[in-house]
Amino acid sequence: MSNSIRAEVVTIGDEILFGQITDTNTQWIGTELTNIGIRVVRKSSVGDQAQAILDVLHEAHGRADVIIITGGLGPTKDDITKKTLCDYFGVGLVRNETALAVVTGFFEKRGRPMTDLNRGQADLPANAVYIQNDWGTAPGMWFEHEGRVYISLPGVPFEMKSLMTHRFLPKLHEHFNPPIIKHKMILTAGIGESFLAERIEDWEDALPPHIRLAYLPSFGGVRLRLTATGTDDALLTRELDQQVAGVLPIIAQYVYGYDDDTLESIAGRMLKAKGWTLSAAESCTGGAVSARLTSVPGSSAYFTGSVVSYSNDVKIAQLGVSADTLATVGAVSEDTIRQMAEGVRKALNTDVGIATSGIAGPDGGTPDKPVGTVWIAVATPTETRTRLLTLGQYRDQNIQLTTTYLLNLLREQLAG
Amino acid sequence: MSNSIRAEVVTIGDEILFGQITDTNTQWIGTELTNIGIRVVRKSSVGDQAQAILDVLHEAHGRADVIIITGGLGPTKDDITKKTLCDYFGVGLVRNETALAVVTGFFEKRGRPMTDLNRGQADLPANAVYIQNDWGTAPGMWFEHEGRVYISLPGVPFEMKSLMTHRFLPKLHEHFNPPIIKHKMILTAGIGESFLAERIEDWEDALPPHIRLAYLPSFGGVRLRLTATGTDDALLTRELDQQVAGVLPIIAQYVYGYDDDTLESIAGRMLKAKGWTLSAAESCTGGAVSARLTSVPGSSAYFTGSVVSYSNDVKIAQLGVSADTLATVGAVSEDTIRQMAEGVRKALNTDVGIATSGIAGPDGGTPDKPVGTVWIAVATPTETRTRLLTLGQYRDQNIQLTTTYLLNLLREQLAG
Numbered sequence: 078m079s080n081s082i083r084a085e086v087v088t089i090g091d092e093i094l095f096g097q098i099t100d101t102n103t104q105w106i107g108t109e110l111t112n113i114g115i116r117v118v119r120k121s122s123v124g125d126q127a128q129a130i131l132d133v134l135h136e137a138h139g140r141a142d143v144i145i146i147t148g149g150l151g152p153t154k155d156d157i158t159k160k161t162l163c164d165y166f167g168v169g170l171v172r173n174e175t176a177l178a179v180v181t182g183f184f185e186k187r188g189r190p191m192t193d194l195n196r197g198q199a200d201l202p203a204n205a206v207y208i209q210n211d212w213g214t215a216p217g218m219w220f221e222h223e224g225r226v227y228i229s230l231p232g233v234p235f236e237m238k239s240l241m242t243h244r245f246l247p248k249l250h251e252h253f254n255p256p257i258i259k260h261k262m263i264l265t266a267g268i269g270e271s272f273l274a275e276r277i278e279d280w281e282d283a284l285p286p287h288i289r290l291a292y293l294p295s296f297g298g299v300r301l302r303l304t305a306t307g308t309d310d311a312l313l314t315r316e317l318d319q320q321v322a323g324v325l326p327i328i329a330q331y332v333y334g335y336d337d338d339t340l341e342s343i344a345g346r347m348l349k350a351k352g353w354t355l356s357a358a359e360s361c362t363g364g365a366v367s368a369r370l371t372s373v374p375g376s377s378a379y380f381t382g383s384v385v386s387y388s389n390d391v392k393i394a395q396l397g398v399s400a401d402t403l404a405t406v407g408a409v410s411e412d413t414i415r416q417m418a419e420g421v422r423k424a425l426n427t428d429v430g431i432a433t434s435g436i437a438g439p440d441g442g443t444p445d446k447p448v449g450t451v452w453i454a455v456a457t458p459t460e461t462r463t464r465l466l467t468l469g470q471y472r473d474q475n476i477q478l479t480t481t482y483l484l485n486l487l488r489e490q491l492a493g
Numbered sequence: 494m495s496n497s498i499r500a501e502v503v504t505i506g507d508e509i510l511f512g513q514i515t516d517t518n519t520q521w522i523g524t525e526l527t528n529i530g531i532r533v534v535r536k537s538s539v540g541d542q543a544q545a546i547l548d549v550l551h552e553a554h555g556r557a558d559v560i561i562i563t564g565g566l567g568p569t570k571d572d573i574t575k576k577t578l579c580d581y582f583g584v585g586l587v588r589n590e591t592a593l594a595v596v597t598g599f600f601e602k603r604g605r606p607m608t609d610l611n612r613g614q615a616d617l618p619a620n621a622v623y624i625q626n627d628w629g630t631a632p633g634m635w636f637e638h639e640g641r642v643y644i645s646l647p648g649v650p651f652e653m654k655s656l657m658t659h660r661f662l663p664k665l666h667e668h669f670n671p672p673i674i675k676h677k678m679i680l681t682a683g684i685g686e687s688f689l690a691e692r693i694e695d696w697e698d699a700l701p702p703h704i705r706l707a708y709l710p711s712f713g714g715v716r717l718r719l720t721a722t723g724t725d726d727a728l729l730t731r732e733l734d735q736q737v738a739g740v741l742p743i744i745a746q747y748v749y750g751y752d753d754d755t756l757e758s759i760a761g762r763m764l765k766a767k768g769w770t771l772s773a774a775e776s777c778t779g780g781a782v783s784a785r786l787t788s789v790p791g792s793s794a795y796f797t798g799s800v801v802s803y804s805n806d807v808k809i810a811q812l813g814v815s816a817d818t819l820a821t822v823g824a825v826s827e828d829t830i831r832q833m834a835e836g837v838r839k840a841l842n843t844d845v846g847i848a849t850s851g852i853a854g855p856d857g858g859t860p861d862k863p864v865g866t867v868w869i870a871v872a873t874p875t876e877t878r879t880r881l882l883t884l885g886q887y888r889d890q891n892i893q894l895t896t897t898y899l900l901n902l903l904r905e906q907l908a909g
Contacts, residue, residue: 371779
């Protein structure tokens with residue numbers, strides 16, 4: 078792997094250091110570079126100070142072949158990336174006529190007036206190759222300098238992704254013609270990281286040097302990532318498949334999917350295979366289950382809808398939950414969750430109904446039913462299964478975990 | 494600001510470089526350090542290779558007073574942080590009896606057997622101050638070395654946050670007694686970054702040197718962040734309030750909130766003030782609107798529930814949308830969205846009903862109604878407002894933008 082192309086991703090902006098925005102760019106860039114066989118060796122974030130930017134550029138020059146810089150290209154005063162790039166390369170700013178035409182067109186198309194600040198976005202370091210941004214007003218720029226490639230991109234995720242996908246990734250591939258890195262992800266649920274490791278120890282020790290294994294624990298499961306490096310795409314794919322075939326007999330009962338599979342996409346495939354439809358009744362998850370189900374393109378083929386029944390009135394009127402049950406054992410109970418799952422199945426006329434009801438927090442807990450007490454249920458034409466979850470005290474985490482456990486219960490029940 | 498305490502956040506793990514997990518830790522750490530007056534000057538991510546970890550530790554020593562290291566503490570073989578810390582500090586691994594008792598207790602409490610891998614989690618570099626982790630099996634560690642503080646934390650977000658909140662943040666504050674950094678965020682909507690900048694240019698130029706301004710554009714608005722540094726908490730708060738009072742008259746019509754306000758929390762406050770209840774009918778957003786509304790603790794005071802009507806049958810049966818309307822003008826139309834908002838308001842017996850219907854993509858578009866065509870509506874006791882959105886081609890982005898625009902329309906209509 079020492080001869081692979083090395084990349085450093087540099088993010089510029091105080092707002093990232095101070096935690097005031099969520100950085101989704103660098104994860105996306107990491108995935109895309111890995112896919113074309115470029116190895117990310119470092120990610121760095123610095124603030125909007127010229128010296129900090131110069132420092133990281135000098136360092137990155139020493140450890141990477143390509144440096145991807147995002148952020149600091151907006152029209153306003155706190156954005157100093159371009160000036161600092163000029164200092165770093167020892168060049169001046171030059172008005173780029175193509176860039177100016179693109180910015181002008183952008184404003185004309187939207188019927189909005191242009192300011193001097195916007196016109197300034199067409200001024201580029203003299204050694205920049207201008208890369209057209211059809212999705213915004215900040216320029217894409219490509220530099221070659223002392224045997225390294227530097228790419229400068231706006232930080233707005235949509236613009237960055239569009240520019241990378243349509244302009245820079247093809248150009249990088251052509252420029253470096255990198256060796257191939259292939260990944261295979263095995264998704265497991267129901268077994269802890271250390272037990273999984275002990276179970277597959279012999280197989281892991283026998284992996285060839287060009288295939289590496291990593292354990293990625295997350296909510297509700299551990300993902301095993303195999304990474305193979307080489308020059309023959311088909312051979313690497315075959316080798317990875319062989320390794321998966323080798324480990325599968327040892328851990329089959331814990332494996333629920335591969336690679337980009339998600340609980341929601343797998344459940345969706347199983348529903349489609351059976352020709353079944355699905356509906357949801359959500360109380361404590363407040364729409365999160367439905368949102369995850371419908372994040373899958375084409376989910377309208379099996380998901381017909383849901384009732385978010387935050388109040389008891391809605392549970393009674395829309396789902397047919399018995400007022401008596403609510404009065405005697407309460408909304409967070411096995412009786413209620415069963416009626417919710419079966420009720421939404423009936424009300425929305427689907428084959429399967431799923432449901433959540435619990436105390437997400439931070440308020441609403443009692444000594445009897447503390448925050449984190451959650452019931453989930455899955456009702457199919459033949460059977461209703463319920464499960465009690467005992468979660469923690471954090472609202473967001475409780476909503477997220479409940480959603481994951483419910484989708485896993487759905488998957489298990491569809492599997493038979 | 495040159496005398497402020499400088500921090501570097503170092504994240505260890507190939508999975509972060511390769512984009513295989515979402516890093517939410519460093520944003521959270523950035524926010525928390527900023528809150529106690531420690532200035533994050535760099536964030537770095539490196540892979541699971543000893544040399545890469547040693548390199549970044551040496552670099553960080555040169556530019557930061559405190560180095561926060563997350564990740565690489567799991568029980569399995571790909572985690573090498575502890576061994577590398579030993580090399581870096583020039584010490585050996587020593588079994589820590591307190592740590593062992595905590596790990597043992599963790600497994601006993603859950604009735605699960607312990608493995609040698611788990612016992613190994615109690616081996617710490619000899620110069621480590623063991624910081625008890627009550628939320629998992631990986632240790633927290635504090636090191637002092639050549640005038641710098643090093644903190645090592647597990648990468649699992651819940652464990653990391655719990656350890657930081659209850660153990661390390663108080664210890665850092667006590668150790669450094671840092672100068673004060675205060676932020677004030679002004680949230681705007683309905684004006685672009687460059688127009689906002691031109692409008693407030695004179696005010697911005699007159700800011701004193703210890704108060705800095707940054708523009709943070711995001712979906713549906715621009716946030717203005719003021720950062721003040723000093724030693725007198727009350728004085729800084731007063732100065733920030735004065736600056737806000739100074740700029741507000743110039744931009745009042747665009748300002749919808751401050752600091753941690755969100756559209757959903759603001760709409761919630763407005764509903765509570767009026768004593769009104771809210772329900773939602775969601776088609777293309779598939780639950781995302783409800784999930785955002787219920788992410789606000791206490792939202793059950795005004796949000797009663799919603800109907801996610803993915804299929805036309807559910808629109809007709811649960812919301813009372815006319816089958817005739819659906820047959821003639823379709824689900825993505827002004828007639829339908831009006832009937833959905835008014836229908837859910839009636840069906841769930843609330844004061845306000847809101848609705849979405851559109852083509853999120855990637856499939857389902859027609860020449861007439863391409864992907865990204867979305868209708869939204871807000872129905873109050875006196876008026877129903879509808880709006881047509883023309884969005885892009887990306888499903889996730891369309892769902893997110895529709896949700897934001899609908900919550901903003903709700904806020905506007907509640908404001909009068």
